[in-house]
Amino acid sequence: MPTMNELVRAHTELSDEDVAWLHLLVADWQIIADLSFADLVLWLPDREGKGFWAGAQMRPTTGPTAYVDDVVGTFIPVGRRPMLDAAYAQGRLVREGDPEWRDDVPVRVETIPVRRGDRVLAVVGRNTNLLGVRTPSRLELSYLQTASDLTQMIAHGFFPSPGPRSDHADTPRVGDGFVRVDATGRVVYASPNALSVYRRLGLSGDLAGLSLAELTRELVPARRRPDEETVSAVLGGRMHRDTEIGSDQVAIILRSVPLRPQGDHIGALILLRDVTDLRRRDRELVTKDATIREIHHRVKNNLQTVAALLRLQARRIDSASAKSALEEAVRRVGSIAIVHETLSQAVEENVAFDEIADRLGRMVTEVSAAGELIEVRRDGSFGVLPSEVATALAMILTEVLQNAAEHGYGAGQEGASSGQITVTVRRLVGRLHVTVNDYGRGLPEGFDLDSTNLGLSIVRTLVESELNGQLEMTAGHPQGTQVVIDIPA
Numbered sequence: 244m245p246t247m248n249e250l251v252r253a254h255t256e257l258s259d260e261d262v263a264w265l266h267l268l269v270a271d272w273q274i275i276a277d278l279s280f281a282d283l284v285l286w287l288p289d290r291e292g293k294g295f296w297a298g299a300q301m302r303p304t305t306g307p308t309a310y311v312d313d314v315v316g317t318f319i320p321v322g323r324r325p326m327l328d329a330a331y332a333q334g335r336l337v338r339e340g341d342p343e344w345r346d347d348v349p350v351r352v353e354t355i356p357v358r359r360g361d362r363v364l365a366v367v368g369r370n371t372n373l374l375g376v377r378t379p380s381r382l383e384l385s386y387l388q389t390a391s392d393l394t395q396m397i398a399h400g401f402f403p404s405p406g407p408r409s410d411h412a413d414t415p416r417v418g419d420g421f422v423r424v425d426a427t428g429r430v431v432y433a434s435p436n437a438l439s440v441y442r443r444l445g446l447s448g449d450l451a452g453l454s455l456a457e458l459t460r461e462l463v464p465a466r467r468r469p470d471e472e473t474v475s476a477v478l479g480g481r482m483h484r485d486t487e488i489g490s491d492q493v494a495i496i497l498r499s500v501p502l503r504p505q506g507d508h509i510g511a512l513i514l515l516r517d518v519t520d521l522r523r524r525d526r527e528l529v530t531k532d533a534t535i536r537e538i539h540h541r542v543k544n545n546l547q548t549v550a551a552l553l554r555l556q557a558r559r560i561d562s563a564s565a566k567s568a569l570e571e572a573v574r575r576v577g578s579i580a581i582v583h584e585t586l587s588q589a590v591e592e593n594v595a596f597d598e599i600a601d602r603l604g605r606m607v608t609e610v611s612a613a614g615e616l617i618e619v620r621r622d623g624s625f626g627v628l629p630s631e632v633a634t635a636l637a638m639i640l641t642e643v644l645q646n647a648a649e650h651g652y653g654a655g656q657e658g659a660s661s662g663q664i665t666v667t668v669r670r671l672v673g674r675l676h677v678t679v680n681d682y683g684r685g686l687p688e689g690f691d692l693d694s695t696n697l698g699l700s701i702v703r704t705l706v707e708s709e710l711n712g713q714l715e716m717t718a719g720h721p722q723g724t725q726v727v728i729d730i731p732a
Contacts, residue, residue, distance in 0.1 A: 244316055245288075247315075247652075248262065253299065255287050255290050255296070256294050256363060261613055264359045264572050265365060266401045267300070268367075268402070268624075270403070272367075273301055273416065274417060275369075275390055275394065276301045277416060277418065278305075278386040278393070279369055280303050280306035280371060280372075280376075281306070281369045282310050282369070282370040283369055283370075284367070285365055285367055286319070286367070287365050288331060288365065288366075292545075294319050294320040295319050295327055295331075295366065297314045297316060298365070300315050301718035305418060306375045307372045307374065309350045310345075324640075325340075326352060326353075327366055327368065329352035331356060331366050333356075334398070335356065336354070336394065336534075339660065341493060347724075348372055353369040353394075354367070354369070355367040355398055355551050355666065356398050361471045363381060367397065386417070386421070390510050391513075393500075396502070399504070399666060401504075406674070415496055415498050415515055417514060419514060419515065419517075420434060420437035420440050420514060421434040421436070421514060422434070422455065422510075422513040422515065423513075424511050426509055427454070428456055430455055430456055430465045430590075441462070443519075444459075444489075444493055444495070445462045454479075455478045455479070456474055456478035459474060462490070464490065466489060468488045468489075469487075469488070469627065480501055480502075480508075480513060483500055484498075489519075490523075493517065493519050494522040495517055495519075496518055497514070497515045497724045498513065498515070500514075500721075516562075540582075540583075540584075541581045543580045545582035546577075548583070549576050550573045550576045553573045553574055556569055567573065571698065575607065575642075576639060577641075578603055578606070578638050578640075579634055580639045581599055581603065582630070584593065593626065593628065593629055593630065594628050595626075595627050596620070596628045596636065597625050600666065601621060601627065603641050604619030604664075604666070606641070607644040607648050616662070617662055617664060618662075618663045618664070619644060620664045620666070622667045623668035625677075626732075630732070635709045637699055638701065638705060639706060641700040642701055644664060645668075646699065647664045649682075651684055651724055652683045663681075665679070667679075670732055673731065674732050675730050676727070678727070678728075680719055680725050681719065681724055682722070682723040683722075686717075686718055702714065706730065708722075710730040711731060712731065713727075713729045714726070714728055714729075
């Protein structure tokens with residue numbers, strides 16, 4: 244299914260500013276669909292004047308749909324639907340005409356011009372499934388009257404609002420709670436759901452006739468509501484925006500849509516939603532995330548303590564081989580500590596591994612004075628990896644880089660040479676392909692990966708068993724050693 248932007252570019256002459264206005268409309272038109280109990284279709288005029296393209300579609304959540312199939316991307320030539328032509332050409336709402344029949348369902352069609360300034364940009368088709376129509380209740384009459392006001396605002400260019408958009412992902416819908424206020428901010432009608440929400444705040448009577456802003460000030464402590472100007476503007480129906488209020492036990496999001504069908508302010512539609520359970524879950528998630536980060540922080544501290552103890556022990560040992568083994572253990576513990584340090588600062592249990600790889604490279608070059616002659620360079624990006632993959636890969640990379648520094652260039656040994664170690668990273672068809680090249684002494688005569696030192700045995704176990712990958716170690720080109728690690732990404 245094509246997007247609205249794709250249809251605009253391919254078939255219309257609408258400017259970027261026009262398209263931005265239509266996106267504002269589409270962002271808010273679920274309200275109109277629900278209040279109208281009707282499907283909405285946005286029809287875009289063809290650049291050659293041959294007809295209209297369906298650019299967007301919205302079904303109601305309050306009634307049956309009039310469109311079983313999606314219509315976005317379909318084309319209607321001029322003359323097939325005269326009401327559509329008239330709304331666009333004359334810039335007026337068109338309601339006359341008999342119902343259309345679609346799959347044995349009678350559908351009442353209305354067309355609404357979408358005006359921006361003095362131009363009509365497009366037409367909204369409002370399609371009501373008449374099989375779902377019954378004698379309307381007071382709630383439904385209030386819905387329909389508000390929908391009528393909003394459609395007139397579209398036709399006169401007063402809706403959508405060009406101001407800032409809502410920043411709430413949990414913004415309320417019509418069915419969550421509906422309140423209609425007059426020009427003074429007093430409640431004309433409140434749906435049963437809206438009344439229930441305010442009774443959770445402590446209201447004992449009815450909402451009708453009360454000033455919503457004054458009532459909210461009485462029920463909600465000052466520390467749990469926004470500034471007084473916002474309370475008056477939103478709950479009084481003079482500002483198109485959302486706000487959140489609540490008591491110590493209840494959290495509510497309110498959304499205000501001022502109504503001015505002919506230009507003069509006549510009141511507002513206010514939607515409200517009880518988000519108490521959502522906020523409780525948010526707090527639980529924040530607490531859980533903070534706990535997990537604290538655990539990673541403590542694990543990092545403990546690992547650093549272990550590394551420090553191993554260093555102290557290495558200083559007291561005279562045996563060169565034992566001292567070397569302890570130093571290798573310190574590096575291995577340090578590589579794991581780096582991963583946990585990164586996780587302690589992350590919001591999710593995923594790690595941006597590039598920084599870790601670069602730190603491991605610096606750690607290897609700082610092993611000794613000779614190691615400072617070696618440069619570790621990374622080509623490509625590891626991207627974001629799960630924590631369990633990052634921990635294993637950090638140990639693997641540490642061992643491979645250390646092996647290249649010690650055996651390729653003799654870091655820490657007499658006669659050590661300077662050089663470069665290149666880490667090349669590629670993501671290919673769902674796999675992470677890492678190649679480590681040094682240009683030093685190369686592999687010893689008769690080298691066999693199956694009978695190597697402890698470090699390479701650890702690498703092989705981690706790659707093949709822990710990460711379900713493949714490890715290959717061969718002579719480099721033209722010299723040195725090449726290690727290839729291939730694991731699922």
